[in-house]
Amino acid sequence: MPDNIDNLLTETRRFAPDAEFTASAVADAGLYERARADRLGFWADQARGLVSWEKPFTEVLDWSNPPFAKWFADGTLNVAYNCLDRHVEAGRGDRVALHWEGEPGDSRSITYAELTAEVKKAANMLEGLGVRDGDRVVIYMPLIPEAIVAMLAVARVGAIHSVVFGGFSAESIRSRVDDAGAKVLITADGGWRKGVVSPLKPAVDEALDATVHGPSTVEKVVVVKRGGNDVAFTSGRDLWWDDLMQEQAAEHTAQAFEAEHPLFILYTSGTTGKPKGILHTSGGYLTGAAYTHRNVFDLHPETDVYWSTADIGWITGHTYVVYGPLANGATQVIYEGTPDSPVPGRWWDVIEKYGVTIFYAAPTAIRAAMKTGRQIPASRDLSSLRLLGSVGEPINPEAWVWYRDVIGAGATPIVDTWWQTETGSIMISALPGVTTLKPGSAQVPLPGVAVDVVDDHGVPVGDGEGGLLVITEPWPSMLRGIWGDTERFVDTYWSKFGRSVYFAGDGARKDDDGDIWLLGRVDDVMNVSGHRLSTAEIESALVSHPIVAEAAVVGAADETTGQSVVAFVILRASQADTMTPEEAAAALRNHVAHEIGAIAKPRTVMIVQELPKTRSGKIMRRLLRDVAEGREIGDTTTLADTTVMQAIRVG
Numbered sequence: 001m002p003d004n005i006d007n008l009l010t011e012t013r014r015f016a017p018d019a020e021f022t023a024s025a026v027a028d029a030g031l032y033e034r035a036r037a038d039r040l041g042f043w044a045d046q047a048r049g050l051v052s053w054e055k056p057f058t059e060v061l062d063w064s065n066p067p068f069a070k071w072f073a074d075g076t077l078n079v080a081y082n083c084l085d086r087h088v089e090a091g092r093g094d095r096v097a098l099h100w101e102g103e104p105g106d107s108r109s110i111t112y113a114e115l116t117a118e119v120k121k122a123a124n125m126l127e128g129l130g131v132r133d134g135d136r137v138v139i140y141m142p143l144i145p146e147a148i149v150a151m152l153a154v155a156r157v158g159a160i161h162s163v164v165f166g167g168f169s170a171e172s173i174r175s176r177v178d179d180a181g182a183k184v185l186i187t188a189d190g191g192w193r194k195g196v197v198s199p200l201k202p203a204v205d206e207a208l209d210a211t212v213h214g215p216s217t218v219e220k221v222v223v224v225k226r227g228g229n230d231v232a233f234t235s236g237r238d239l240w241w242d243d244l245m246q247e248q249a250a251e252h253t254a255q256a257f258e259a260e261h262p263l264f265i266l267y268t269s270g271t272t273g274k275p276k277g278i279l280h281t282s283g284g285y286l287t288g289a290a291y292t293h294r295n296v297f298d299l300h301p302e303t304d305v306y307w308s309t310a311d312i313g314w315i316t317g318h319t320y321v322v323y324g325p326l327a328n329g330a331t332q333v334i335y336e337g338t339p340d341s342p343v344p345g346r347w348w349d350v351i352e353k354y355g356v357t358i359f360y361a362a363p364t365a366i367r368a369a370m371k372t373g374r375q376i377p378a379s380r381d382l383s384s385l386r387l388l389g390s391v392g393e394p395i396n397p398e399a400w401v402w403y404r405d406v407i408g409a410g411a412t413p414i415v416d417t418w419w420q421t422e423t424g425s426i427m428i429s430a431l432p433g434v435t436t437l438k439p440g441s442a443q444v445p446l447p448g449v450a451v452d453v454v455d456d457h458g459v460p461v462g463d464g465e466g467g468l469l470v471i472t473e474p475w476p477s478m479l480r481g482i483w484g485d486t487e488r489f490v491d492t493y494w495s496k497f498g499r500s501v502y503f504a505g506d507g508a509r510k511d512d513d514g515d516i517w518l519l520g521r522v523d524d525v526m527n528v529s530g531h532r533l534s535t536a537e538i539e540s541a542l543v544s545h546p547i548v549a550e551a552a553v554v555g556a557a558d559e560t561t562g563q564s565v566v567a568f569v570i571l572r573a574s575q576a577d578t579m580t581p582e583e584a585a586a587a588l589r590n591h592v593a594h595e596i597g598a599i600a601k602p603r604t605v606m607i608v609q610e611l612p613k614t615r616s617g618k619i620m621r622r623l624l625r626d627v628a629e630g631r632e633i634g635d636t637t638t639l640a641d642t643t644v645m646q647a648i649r650v651g
């Protein structure tokens with residue numbers, strides 16, 4: 001990412017912790033020492049201190065058969081109990097758990113006691129529908145309180161949730177339902193987005209349509225009323241959430257499950273066309289979520305109002321909207337809609353309204369706000385903010401400094417947090433009040449986490465050098481597998497440098513101080529607005545359209561979204577004359593949205609006669625990226641046909 005590096009070099013300021021902040025900070029420098037002296041003892045302390053166990057564990061880690069880790073294996077716990085009942089039992093039931101803000105401006109504040117009561121009823125409802133521990137439940141919902149209630153209810157009964165982002169298509173829902181063998185699906189009629197109701201239930205109906213896809217494993221569909229849009233009901237299958245909830249008993253005792261009991265599957269894009277179902281389990285995941293949420297966000301649960309803008313369809317929504325904050329008894333804001341609905345600066349209105357103190361968002365949103373100008377946030381009172389976070393993609397120093405100056409009044413620390421769906425929780429970040437901040441760098445692994453940058457042979461690079469990011473020791477919230485595909489789990493993450501080193505798929509550089517700078521993916525995974533997309537998945541969506549003969553997709557650098565999707569498509573000979581390139585491009589953009597979801601829609605579809613290939617037939621994406629980014633085309637000597645690039649340029 002050379003354009004990124006230019007930008008990095010111009011910002012050399014450093015921001016030392018403020019003494020007042022440090023004086024009351026949750027984290028202290030001693031954490032690093034304690035973790036270094038006894039890493040497993042350190043994690044055991046976190047697990048005992050932050051999580052309530054029904055049966056305490058005696059063994060911390062079993063790593064006798066890498067990469068299959070077992071953390072706290074002989075302990076038992078209930079994850080939902082940890083997020084709910086124990087706070088009520090400790091006399092904190094009146095604390096607000098969720099300040100929910102709907103996009104049209106409706107809102108609800110829900111205390112821990114109320115949330116616990118709702119989840120108990122929802123757990124009874126699921127059991128009434130035949131959901132048992134180990135069963136899979138797909139959740140396809142807008143960001144409304146019921147979505148969180150549903151996730152926690154699934155966890156409470158020991159079932160496994162698989163949340164599918166509400167922007168994904170019927171096709172994406174179906175492939176996830178089938179892969180997981182889901183028994184129940186929880187959805188809503190629709191949710192509010194950009195000033196209108198965006199329907200969700202029709203996509204579920206299409207996904208489960210037996211005449212199109214054959215019978216599915218889903219027995220019941222539970223529908224929350226939110227959008228008020230008309231929906232079709234399949235009798236015997238579809239049920240209203242409200243009707244079911246009304247019938248439920250108020251009491252539900254949370255049964256304890258083993259620490260390694262599966263908690264959820266979350267699908268994420270990989271280098272092949274098929275998304276991977278990343279599996280997380282209970283005790284270790286919750287420990288990682290609670291520990292990082294507390295220390296990285298300097299959480300003071302009695303006084304803070306925390307807000308992560310992530311949707312529950314992504315890992316950030318799992319770890320830093322649901323499990324981390326609720327395990328820690330935090331008060332948080334959740335918001336249904338988009339940052340600019342109905343007015344630009346809606347986010348800042350929400351911060352002002354609830355007095356948000358800790359704010360966690362993606363660089364794309366910060367860059368979009370920069371574009372619309374500082375006068376918009378400047379017209380709101382953001383003085384409650386005391387800590388800002390960034391996640392999902394590298395934050396360029398210019399955006400970092402703007403974020404701190406304009407949103408953080410030139411005073412708040414910023415934590416740039418690197419992690420992945422697979423890591424479950426934050427791995428690399430500054431600790432606020434401890435670390436001197438460096439704009440653009442995620443900086444240092446958290447205490448207890450062992451990260452390195454290595455060359456192609458797995459040898460650690462020196463300071464000032466670049467290579468591949470690896471995690472060299474197991475960690476409690478690590479993925480436990482890919483659902484139904486052990487071989488892919490081992491191949492993807494644990495084979496490049498041996499079975500005990502985790503290969504993250506990111507390029508990174510150590511600076512002269514040994515701080516880590518993330519440089520983007522080294523595989524065919526794109527990062528668009530902080531969301532992971534696979535080139536192969538979009539290519540296979542494109543070639544599934546009858547007019548397409550061949551397709552290649554690249555991620556091109558984009559000022560706002562980090563990367564954007566650019567597709568190069570060869571039409572079938574029979575089609576090439578019947579449609580204009582513009583018509584074909586429009587049809588294909590819609591087709592990708594239909595197959596995967598609007599986030600995967602290519603920004604540009606270029607209709608070409610040929611694709612650049614090596615003599616062995618491999619598409620040279622590097623050259624296509626040059627075209628997509630408007631650069632001089634690089635070395636073409638390995639091309640089978642060196643005139644191709646000229647044709648693409650001209651065409």
Ligand code: WTA
Nearest residue numbers: 391392393394416417418419420421518532
């Ligand atoms: C990228 C999101 C630079 C990275 C939590 C990683 C980042 C992928 C950062 C995971 C960051 C995430 N700086 N890059 N602070 N955070 N990434 O699974 O490429 O949706 O591999 O998890 O996002 O994306 P995922």
